[in-house]
Amino acid sequence: MKKREKLAIIHSWYPNAITTIDSVNKIIDFVEYDLDLEPKQVMLADSVCSDDVNSIQYPARTQEFLGPFKMGGLDGFPFTGLTGMGAFASHVPDNGAVFIYYGPHVGITKDGTLGEIHRFGQSKNSGCCGAAKGALAKLVNNQIKAGNVSELDYQMNTIEQILFNEKERVLNAPAPLFTATEVIYEAIDKRINELVDKTNYTCKYVILVGAILVNSDSDMGSFTEIRRFDVIDLTTKKRQNNIERFNQHS
Ligand SMILES: [Zn+2]
Numbered sequence: 001m002k003k004r005e006k007l008a009i010i011h012s013w014y015p016n017a018i019t020t021i022d023s024v025n026k027i028i029d030f031v032e033y034d035l036d037l038e039p040k041q042v043m044l045a046d047s048v049c050s051d052d053v054n055s056i057q058y059p060a061r062t063q064e065f066l067g068p069f070k071m072g073g074l075d076g077f078p079f080t081g082l083t084g085m086g087a088f089a090s091h092v093p094d095n096g097a098v099f100i101y102y103g104p105h106v107g108i109t110k111d112g113t114l115g116e117i118h119r120f121g122q123s124k125n126s127g128c129c130g131a132a133k134g135a136l137a138k139l140v141n142n143q144i145k146a147g148n149v150s151e152l153d154y155q156m157n158t159i160e161q162i163l164f165n166e167k168e169r170v171l172n173a174p175a176p177l178f179t180a181t182e183v184i185y186e187a188i189d190k191r192i193n194e195l196v197d198k199t200n201y202t203c204k205y206v207i208l209v210g211a212i213l214v215n216s217d218s219d220m221g222s223f224t225e226i227r228r229f230d231v232i233d234l235t236t237k238k239r240q241n242n243i244e245r246f247n248q249h250s
Helices: 002-008 020-033 052-056 061-062 081-089 132-139 152-163 167-171 176-197
Strands: 042-047 066-070 097-102 105-108 207-216 224-233 238-241
Touching: 002 152, 002 207, 002 224, 020 061, 020 097, 020 207, 042 081, 052 105, 052 207, 066 081, 081 176, 097 176, 105 176, 132 152, 132 167, 132 176, 152 167, 152 176, 167 176, 176 207, 176 224
Parallel strands: 042 066, 042 097, 097 207, 105 207
Antiparallel strands: 207 224, 224 238
């Protein structure tokens, strides 16, 4: 299948999505041309779901960066918290940058079904993101209790609480999994920005790329709809929003 045919399927849900490979190419160009840095001066951290599909579909060219430091747990929530943020902040080259890519993921099959993908060697499709779908099923069945976060299933319970806090919005939505994914994105974006505010960096820039990561069938690859593309200049503390140029289709 050609790239434009794959994108046409993904665009039925996420009209601004590009292939994740193209997003990495754009970010590397931005780092080189706009920030005048080499990728090896950039420490990549990602906050994406620990689902194995995200390792299988991880773009090879990200190896030009240092890292990745893995912040994510279930559905990309930054479970490594302040300690994780502080750890890779102290590993970055002095004149370099920290680049944080974060967001929830969701599957879209070749026939456009949201919340599923076809994985290598399996005869049937499976859920993606399984954690988001599991939490949504519990929300629908009234099985989530306010404040219930257990040690045994801490990450899952946290995702459940995020959806529980927006219960009406999710349950009344025309496509509850789509809206649940939006709600989880908003929670991750908020938390990442809180963590960044509370962290000391010794480098020049912090690059924040927030996105919905769309996985598809094993022969389709993955896609990215960028929601935030901010660069914080740590010398001036100014934040520059670059989202418009990122979403220019090329
Ligand atoms: Zn997942």
